[in-house]
Amino acid sequence: MSPGTAGAVQAARNPFGSWLLGPADQSLRALRVRMQLLLTVILLTTHSIGAGVVVVLSTFVFAQETPEADMALALFIAIPVYVGLALVLGAVRGTRGTLKALRWATRGEEPTPRDRLRTLRVPLRLTLLQAGLWLAAVVLFTLLSALLQPSRAVSTGLTVAIAGLVVCAVAYLLTEFTLRPIAARALTGDTSARRPRGLGVGGRLLTFWLLGTGAPVVGLMVAAVLALTDGVSTTRLAVEVLVLGGVVLVFGLLVTVLNARSVVAPIESVRRAIAQVRTGDLSQRVPVYDGSELGLLQAGFNEMADGLREREHLRDVFGRHVGRDVAEAAAAGDLELGGASRVVTVLFVDLVGSTSMAADREPAEVVDVLNRFFSVVVDEVGAHGGFVNKFMGDAVLAVFGAPVELPDHAARALAAGRAMAQRLAEEQTDVAAGIGVYTGETVAGNVGTTDRLEYTVIGDAVNAAARLTELAKEVDGGLLTSWETVEAAGGEEGARWRRHGRAVLRGRTVETTLAVPADLA
Structure with missing residues (x-):
């Protein structure tokens, strides 16, 4: 004892x-x-x-x-x-x-x-x-x-x-x-x-x-x-x-x-x-x-x-809202307005047909479906070291490489996307989702005012991940990334992906080479 x-x-x-x-x-x-x-x-x-x-x-x-x-x-x-x-x-x-x-x-x-x-x-x-x-x-x-x-x-x-x-x-x-x-x-x-x-x-x-x-x-x-x-x-x-x-x-x-x-x-x-x-x-x-x-x-x-006890409770509640890493930074007094340029990997997930689902089902049933969907997404993001930045209706924005730096953020995000797609297909058979993953430069930091601020990432990588999510809804497996992201991951994770054509993402003028998991190529 x-x-x-x-x-x-x-x-x-x-x-x-x-x-x-x-x-x-x-x-x-x-x-x-x-x-x-x-x-x-x-x-x-x-x-x-x-x-x-x-x-x-x-x-x-x-x-x-x-x-x-x-x-x-x-x-x-x-x-x-x-x-x-x-x-x-x-x-x-x-x-x-x-x-x-x-x-x-x-x-x-x-x-x-x-x-x-x-x-x-x-x-x-x-x-x-x-x-x-x-x-x-x-x-x-x-x-x-x-x-x-x-x-x-x-x-x-x-x-x-x-x-x-x-x-x-x-x-x-x-x-x-x-x-x-x-x-x-x-x-x-x-x-x-x-x-x-x-x-x-x-x-x-x-x-x-x-x-x-x-x-x-x-x-x-x-x-x-x-x-x-x-x-x-x-x-x-x-x-x-x-x-x-x-x-x-x-x-x-x-x-x-x-x-x-x-x-x-x-x-x-x-x-x-x-x-x-x-x-x-x-x-x-x-x-x-x-x-x-x-x-x-x-x-x-x-x-x-x-x-x-009160502080621990507040930290737990705060961490659930903004993420553990941001909560710990806030507790340490490191939060201030502004951001810094970072290369990160953004993972965007969005449900397919959520509007019709909300119209056809009872509100309680819709909330239950969303919670089960979010549970899978949050579990896999957390398991691979990512940060769930925000929930946007029936969509989720996750970031790998900020606020905690990860040298292998691309590989982690791709692995999380694959695991997420597999679990959603097996556990959430009544809904479908599109998953987009993109690596690029963003501005990561706190936006808002000194009284109310929010940690977020802003930049082309976020927009590109959202565009890939829309395209991913049309492919088998519901998962798309760019070939640049696969190359950034490299190693064993990079070997799990194959090219899947090219497309001009909305808001861009040049084509982006797409990639899907090798078992779905």
């Missing part, structure tokens, strides 16, 4: 950066259950992490006196009661409030601008809820210590505050991760999402450094100051530094990894999509689930892919 294919498979399985978030086309019920379960687990887990940080800091870092009887009783009652209430309140209220804000998504409704804004603010809202619970804990336990055992007040407040900051940082990142499928639905079709929302990448990196690393380091410095003022032994100070340093490393690393993943995931989704575009797959779209500059990157890729 190629890297591009592997990336496409991974993007289809994990469009939001993780299998935990499910596929992009998951049902509304699956999405609702998944969000509720993940949010509940995240809120409970972060509170548990905070409680663990409090235990570690209060035991090993901040030197505290042994709780007195009243203080011990108060802590014995307050800690489990408050932690239980905080867990229940945080999980229940946080989950309910989030699901209420995301009701439009779980019902399959189109989001309003207000719904979009509320959805993108859910991580901040949940983080503020967590911060409020931990701030209440700081106030509660600091007051208890101040009232019952004042010597423990400062260390208690610092311990709970540092744990709360770590919890808030982790909670925000995990909540933002969990809500990616909802954010993608909210940002779909949001024309106002051209400006970053929230902190932005730079602000996010700075904020989470402060929460995940800066705050614990400040705590380390405060612990050192307290140790110096209280005359703590060097052994105790070393233990405090090691423990708090471990907390900084572990939770600082956790916050950094989560933040890095939140930055890398949108970039990786764009990288995989670009790899698919390089292979020619322009149907790629990236879920836009980030409200920062990274979301603008994802949305920008989608706009680029839409533009490439």
Whole structure:
């Protein structure tokens, strides 16, 4: 499996950066259950992490006196009661409030601008809820210590505050991760999402450094100051530094990894999509689930892919009208009014009795006959390297040697004429056509105005091919060329033709030696 294919498979399985978030086309019920379960687990887990940080800091870092009887009783009652209430309140209220804000998504409704804004603010809202619970804990336990055992007040407040900051940082990142499928639905079709929302990448990196690393380091410095003022032994100070340093490393690393993943995931989704575009797959779209500059990157890729698809469609339509070579020249910016003298071979094809056919048959039947006729002509011209210059009613003008130069344009045109005559005789038995081929000098270029131009060839060779077409309708096989064209082809193709008398073409004063395929001579 190629890297591009592997990336496409991974993007289809994990469009939001993780299998935990499910596929992009998951049902509304699956999405609702998944969000509720993940949010509940995240809120409970972060509170548990905070409680663990409090235990570690209060035991090993901040030197505290042994709780007195009243203080011990108060802590014995307050800690489990408050932690239980905080867990229940945080999980229940946080989950309910989030699901209420995301009701439009779980019902399959189109989001309003207000719904979009509320959805993108859910991580901040949940983080503020967590911060409020931990701030209440700081106030509660600091007051208890101040009232019952004042010597423990400062260390208690610092311990709970540092744990709360770590919890808030982790909670925000995990909540933002969990809500990616909802954010993608909210940002779909949001024309106002051209400006970053929230902190932005730079602000996010700075904020989470402060929460995940800066705050614990400040705590380390405060612990050192307290140790110096209280005359703590060097052994105790070393233990405090090691423990708090471990907390900084572990939770600082956790916050950094989560933040890095939140930055890398949108970039990786764009990288995989670009790899698919390089292979020619322009149907790629990236879920836009980030409200920062990274979301603008994802949305920008989608706009680029839409533009490439539109450009490719226009190029295809344009190429069908004017020919691939002319379309490519136009796309390269090489088209300008004017022309140049070129020796080319012109092939002209015209139906026999098209006027009577149009009068005797239904319009739909006439169109069907013309399309089948044109299909044969275009196939053979393209197969031999020619350029279908224009359709003129029931006639076709093709050129070999312009706009792309062909050293063997005469041989190619004659071969195309023979193949065309044979296929028309075998496949289009209800119609007949005359085919004329002539090599000569023409002016090839763009005519018209700067606002509307057309690539064409003008000159005696075009007129001569048209005159030969009229004569070809009277010969077996319906194919005529000039002997000068046969001589210009030469080689194997020239050997396939024989002289077929002479004629004065209309508009000329001298005779032209005619030629037909050898098997019809």
